[in-house]
Amino acid sequence: MNSDTFNPKGGLDNFGNNCYLNTILQCLRYSKSMYSMFEDNEEDRNLLMKIKEIEQENTNPQKELQLRIDRLYVYFNLKKLLYLLYNNDSSQSPQGFIQACLKLSKHSGCQYLFREQNDISELVVFLLDAIHEAKLHKRPMNISIDEKDIKGKEQLLKYNSFTEYKKIYENSYSWLIKEFYFMVMNNVNCVKCDNKLFNYTPHSILCLPIPDEDGSKTTIYDCMNNFFAKEIFDTDNQWKCEKCENKEDNFKLYRMMDTPNTLIISFKRYEQMADGNVKKINRNIDFPLNLDISPYKFGRDKSGCDYKLFAVGNHVGQMTFGHCFAFCRNLEKNPDVWFCYNDTNVSKLTNSDPVFSNRAYLLMYQKV
Numbered sequence: 001m002n003s004d005t006f007n008p009k010g011g012l013d014n015f016g017n018n019c020y021l022n023t024i025l026q027c028l029r030y031s032k033s034m035y036s037m038f039e040d041n042e043e044d045r046n047l048l049m050k051i052k053e054i055e056q057e058n059t060n061p062q063k064e065l066q067l068r069i070d071r072l073y074v075y076f077n078l079k080k081l082l083y084l085l086y087n088n089d090s091s092q093s094p095q096g097f098i099q100a101c102l103k104l105s106k107h108s109g110c111q112y113l114f115r116e117q118n119d120i121s122e123l124v125v126f127l128l129d130a131i132h133e134a135k136l137h138k139r140p141m142n143i144s145i146d147e148k149d150i151k152g153k154e155q156l157l158k159y160n161s162f163t164e165y166k167k168i169y170e171n172s173y174s175w176l177i178k179e180f181y182f183m184v185m186n187n188v189n190c191v192k193c194d195n196k197l198f199n200y201t202p203h204s205i206l207c208l209p210i211p212d213e214d215g216s217k218t219t220i221y222d223c224m225n226n227f228f229a230k231e232i233f234d235t236d237n238q239w240k241c242e243k244c245e246n247k248e249d250n251f252k253l254y255r256m257m258d259t260p261n262t263l264i265i266s267f268k269r270y271e272q273m274a275d276g277n278v279k280k281i282n283r284n285i286d287f288p289l290n291l292d293i294s295p296y297k298f299g300r301d302k303s304g305c306d307y308k309l310f311a312v313g314n315h316v317g318q319m320t321f322g323h324c325f326a327f328c329r330n331l332e333k334n335p336d337v338w339f340c341y342n343d344t345n346v347s348k349l350t351n352s353d354p355v356f357s358n359r360a361y362l363l364m365y366q367k368v
Contacts, residue, residue, distance in 0.1 A: 006330055010084070011091040011344035018098060019343055020120045020315075023324040024127065025078075025094065026341040027311035027364050029085055030328040033179035033262040037079050040135075044079070047072060063107070070104035071134035078131065091344040104130060120313050120324060120362050121205055121266035128204045132176045139173035141166045154299050157198060161185060161257040164200040180204045180264065183257040185298055190241035191249045200257065205264040210281050220287040220363075223267065228254050228296045255298035263293070263307055263365045269315070280318055284358040291365050307365035308335075314359040327355045331366055 012022040028034055051069055054061065061069065077097040084092045098114070105111045105126075112118070113126055143162055150156050161183055169177055181204050188197040208223040230251045233239050238247040269281045287309070294305035312327040325342040327349070329335055338349040349355070 006333055007086055007089065008328075008330065008334075008339050009089040009346055011341060011346045012085075013091055013093045013095070014343040015095065015098075018094065020118055020123060020324040021094065021098065021101075022341070022343055023313045023326045024120055024124050024362075025081065025085075025097075026326040026328055027313055027362070028124075028127075029082055030311050030330065031179075031262045031364060032332070032366055033176075034082060036175045036179065037075075037082065044076070048076060067104070067107055068134065070100070070107055071130045073100040074104050074127070074130045075134040076100075078127070091346075101127075101130075120315070121207060121264075124264060124362070125205055128176060128180055132174045132181075133172075135174040135176070136172040137174070138171050139169070141170045157185065158257070158299060160198065161200045165202075168202060176204075179261045182260045182263075185255045185257050187253045187255070188239055189251050189253070190244065190246055191251070192246035193241060193244040195241050195243045204260075205266055207266050207268055209268045210283060210285065218283055218285050220265070220285055220291070223285065224293070224296055256293070256296050257298050259293065259297060259304040259367065261367045263291075263367070265363045265365070267361060269361060282358050284356075285360060287356070287360065287363060289352075290368075304367060306368040308368055309363060310366050311364035312355055312360050313362035313364075314357070315361040316359055324361075 012025060014022060051072055054065070054069065058065070074097070077100040081092060081094055081097050102111075102114050105114050110126060113123055143159065143166065145155075145159065147159065150159055165183055181202050183200050184203050186199050186201065190196070206227075208220070208227050210218065211222055211226040213222070230253050232249055232251045233247075239250045239252075240247045241250065267281075267285055270278050271281060273279055289309050291307040291309065292305055293307065294302040297305055308331055310329055310331050313324060314326065315324050316322050325340065327338050327340055329338045338352050338355055340347045340349060340354070
């Protein structure tokens with residue numbers, strides 16, 4: 001699979017409330033990272049044969065084995081559906097893929113994702129995790145520097161980050177890790193004795209709260225500056241320093257330790273009100289075609305921080321009802337042309353103006 005064989009035509013059937021799923025599928029369809037799905041055809045055939053053998057021999061497999069089988073069926077159905085979209089002009093049915101997702105959600109406790117129209121950012125995390133866990137394998141990883149040779153704080157923190165990366169992924173790696181996932185460092189600080197704690201966690205999506213601002217204009221950089229800014233622990237969530245026991249004015253700070261090939265960003269457009277109701281934030285967020293995330297990457301090495309926008313997931317309506325659709329463009333083959341994917345309706349935009357609106361909910365950027 002490559003950009004030369006990419007076909008922009010072809011929508012997806014909607015069976016009543018799967019427009020949010022269709023939106024994610026169309027966005028992922030345009031991610032260059034997904035091309036890797038079509039490089040393991042022989043391995044996938046062997047996996048599929050093995051699943052059939054297991055199902056014939058075990059009518060009631062143990063939970064972990066059942067989850068692995070469910071995830072593989074999600075992967076195989078997604079691969080089949082993307083192949084059909086890449087190679088056909090007509091709309092396709094995602095029913096087989098939806099059924100595979102429903103089965104996995106039932107066995108993994110995520111049924112809420114498919115009961116009604118749901119959050120597209122939660123769904124994309126569910127899908128990426130499912131595919132990763134379906135295709136995981138061992139991959140030896142070597143750290144190029146000995147701990148005794150480390151010089152300086154920056155090198156130490158990078159070493160600790162990769163040590164955690166190795167711990168998490170050496171025995172459970174897949175091609176999705178370098179494509180979609182990234183490590184985030186959480187730095188917790190005591191303002192009294194300057195004690196610092198660091199931990200590292202993997203993410204597949206950057207969920208950005210929308211800051212409260214008096215002005216009408218907010219940019220994605222405002223959202224990122226807010227997310228990566230110093231955050232003082234509030235009185236209901238204080239952190240007690242283990243050295244001096246101070247709890248006042250301690251803070252935390254996030255930084256990205258690496259950058260994925262496909263960066264997924266979502267805006268947190270819903271907030272809980274004091275009366276328990278949920279309000280949608282319809283403010284327009286300005287976001288660029290070319291994104292620079294270098295201020296949010298840890299260290300002096302700022303390589304791999306330039307991105308180009310290729311997909312936008314949109315939502316109109318409220319949390320429990322509404323409609324989702326996607327705007328996408330092929331960065332390699334025809335970067336000046338955007339398509340709108342609204343279930344079975346596929347149309348070419350006359351210009352890019354509709355792409356930038358307060359309906360934008362989820363963005364996908366490709367590393368340059």
